[in-house]
Amino acid sequence: MAETTTHVAxxxxxxxxxxxxxxxxxxxxxxxxxxxxxxxxxDAATVAAxxxxxxxxxxxxxxxxxxxxxRGKLIFIRHRTPDEIKAAADVNVASLRDPQPDSARVKDGKxxxxxxxxxxxxxxxxxxxNSGEYNGWFCPCHGSVFDTSGRVRGGPAPIxxxxxxxxxxxxxxxxxxxxxxx
Amino acid sequence: xxxHPTTYxxxxxxxxxxxxxxxxxxxxxxxxxAFPVPRxxxxxxxxxxxxxxxxxxxIVTGVFLAMYYTPNADLxxxxxxxIMRDVNYGWLIRxxxxxxxxxFFIAVYIHIFRNFYYGSYKAPREVLYILGVIIFILMxxxxxxxxxxxxxxxSFWGATVITNLFSAIPLVGETIVSYLWGGYSVGxxxxxxxxxxxxxxxxMIAGVVALHIWALHVPGQNNPTGIPIKSGKDAVxxxxxxxxxxxxxxxxxxxxxxxxxxxxxNYLGHADNYIPANPAVTPAHIVPEWYFLPFYxxxxxxxxxxxxxxxxxxxxxxxxxxxxxxxxxxRSTAYRPLYKQFFWVFVGVCLVLGWxxxxxxxxxxxxxxxxxxxxxxxxxxIVLPVLGFVERPLPLPNSILExxxxxxxxxxxxxxxxNAEPQSKG
Ligand code: HEM
Ligand code: FES
Numbered sequence: 001m002a003e004t005t006t007h008v009a010x011x012x013x014x015x016x017x018x019x020x021x022x023x024x025x026x027x028x029x030x031x032x033x034x035x036x037x038x039x040x041x042x043d044a045a046t047v048a049a050x051x052x053x054x055x056x057x058x059x060x061x062x063x064x065x066x067x068x069x070x071r072g073k074l075i076f077i078r079h080r081t082p083d084e085i086k087a088a089a090d091v092n093v094a095s096l097r098d099p100q101p102d103s104a105r106v107k108d109g110k111x112x113x114x115x116x117x118x119x120x121x122x123x124x125x126x127x128x129x130n131s132g133e134y135n136g137w138f139c140p141c142h143g144s145v146f147d148t149s150g151r152v153r154g155g156p157a158p159i160x161x162x163x164x165x166x167x168x169x170x171x172x173x174x175x176x177x178x179x180x181x182x
Numbered sequence: 183x184x185x186h187p188t189t190y191x192x193x194x195x196x197x198x199x200x201x202x203x204x205x206x207x208x209x210x211x212x213x214x215x216a217f218p219v220p221r222x223x224x225x226x227x228x229x230x231x232x233x234x235x236x237x238x239x240x241i242v243t244g245v246f247l248a249m250y251y252t253p254n255a256d257l258x259x260x261x262x263x264x265i266m267r268d269v270n271y272g273w274l275i276r277x278x279x280x281x282x283x284x285x286f287f288i289a290v291y292i293h294i295f296r297n298f299y300y301g302s303y304k305a306p307r308e309v310l311y312i313l314g315v316i317i318f319i320l321m322x323x324x325x326x327x328x329x330x331x332x333x334x335x336x337s338f339w340g341a342t343v344i345t346n347l348f349s350a351i352p353l354v355g356e357t358i359v360s361y362l363w364g365g366y367s368v369g370x371x372x373x374x375x376x377x378x379x380x381x382x383x384x385x386m387i388a389g390v391v392a393l394h395i396w397a398l399h400v401p402g403q404n405n406p407t408g409i410p411i412k413s414g415k416d417a418v419x420x421x422x423x424x425x426x427x428x429x430x431x432x433x434x435x436x437x438x439x440x441x442x443x444x445x446x447x448n449y450l451g452h453a454d455n456y457i458p459a460n461p462a463v464t465p466a467h468i469v470p471e472w473y474f475l476p477f478y479x480x481x482x483x484x485x486x487x488x489x490x491x492x493x494x495x496x497x498x499x500x501x502x503x504x505x506x507x508x509x510x511x512x513r514s515t516a517y518r519p520l521y522k523q524f525f526w527v528f529v530g531v532c533l534v535l536g537w538x539x540x541x542x543x544x545x546x547x548x549x550x551x552x553x554x555x556x557x558x559x560x561x562x563x564i565v566l567p568v569l570g571f572v573e574r575p576l577p578l579p580n581s582i583l584e585x586x587x588x589x590x591x592x593x594x595x596x597x598x599x600x601n602a603e604p605q606s607k608g
Contacts, residue, residue, distance in 0.1 A: 041364070042363075069461070071365075071366040073367050118462075119367075123342070123346040124345075125468065141339075141343065141464065142543045143544055156485055
């Protein structure tokens, strides 16, 4: 060691062996971390439990919000009143924090049905329905306000309540977790 | 005794035989018997011993709880009720553990503010101090994960809110959060891994505590004057002086602890945590445990998700830089008339932040949190660096002895009586 470091001369075969050994150990170590980190990800059973769920809309009265779960995540299905639809549509989209027209958040011809994830996009609390300044949702945790389209209108939440993948199987039935095929 | 022995001599033949093979008795002797302790330490210096005691207490009560607890989302809540109702003295063990966490934090906050007041973070104790900050962060992680284990409403929503902090990280945030959860929301996999880590972290804390004490024994303890030990007259040996004083302080602290456990065991908890976790409903006021409140207030003061998360973590990380942000050469605030005022304002701001953290995030509470947050950071980034240049400190005593006994005639010389030693030690 002392010799190879004091004489700055030619790299020796031993230097090569040191570097090769060190590199093998470093790469080997880093590779071994992979399975351990991967084991923390959602496991196969959890992913499999994400199969689409079917929800019957018939019993949901106008003005009512129901909560369902898909992949362990809460989802709101809101049967909007004509007033609520109008309020959501009559908004200057450019003035929004996360600009999205109401029409992009519902299926064509089904504006009365709003299907959104039910966890606040700030830190995940469940906002209270039919409350807040816009009568959409109000999050009790840190005061985020959502309108009747689930768009953020105030408070710390950065984005609108996201829309899960879903499709209408019939006029009164949605399948959550399945993209529309049409 | 002013010449403390540096080499330990075992008395028995077995002692000598063992010591030459594993010199552990010598290590204990030099660290906890002969170790010189400044003679002017106050009771603020007993909190280290109190903390060491609390760590052991949490580990002992925790190991027993783990025998009766079930880390499964469907059974955890039941198993904690089982501990409370069926396990013999289970109620006592659980209340000791739950209140013990709060006592641990009371002690650590006193310990930390003691360091802030007496400038113990300054050279040559920077590494010692930074190890302390690491211990504090590990304690916060441990306590947070412990609070999730009973799987009540506060457990569940506390876990949801805190893990979601990581979703603020751009690009990879969502992935990181799903790796923390082991699913698409807080659930059984989350509970399992939190239990595993809650069991592990206290032992990691114990490891860092060993380094902390090792680093302490290089420069020795700071003291209320902030000036170092200059001669044997400034010090007394750890045993019996510090040993007895520490034991006495632990006993007094235990009386305080016992009051909470036996008279108001649920005062520091939240009633909502006696409701089983329900992923469809968030409690009206979700509030963390009291010891997180100042940081929680800072999180909520910033009206931006990422900004709030950064400010909250920065509020702790900034402690690490204190030894370099504080430009004053004088350690002890007792000799810093200007800083003394700022120190107490800072203490006040931290307490107000704690109170604001427990209020709903609306109206003037938010404004007040913002003002306090700005002040909190200004204390570190403006007050500490600037005061070192503009403040005129009071004259320091020549020695610890002088500060205790008064200036003796004949200058810095020792009076004959001082050699008779330490009856004068308080
Ligand atoms: C740094 C030390 C520790 C701290 C600050 C701490 C903190 C906590 C807290 C705050 C709780 C929630 C109490 C409640 O509301 O019921 C808890 C629960 C628990 N802890 Fe710890 N803990 C520590 C060490 C340990 C250790 C070493 C173990 C196991 C070996 C352990 C095992 C448990 C168990 C099984 C529970 C669930 C039962 C319950 O909720 O009472 N803890 N811990
Ligand atoms: S979680 Fe909804 S505002 Fe913070």
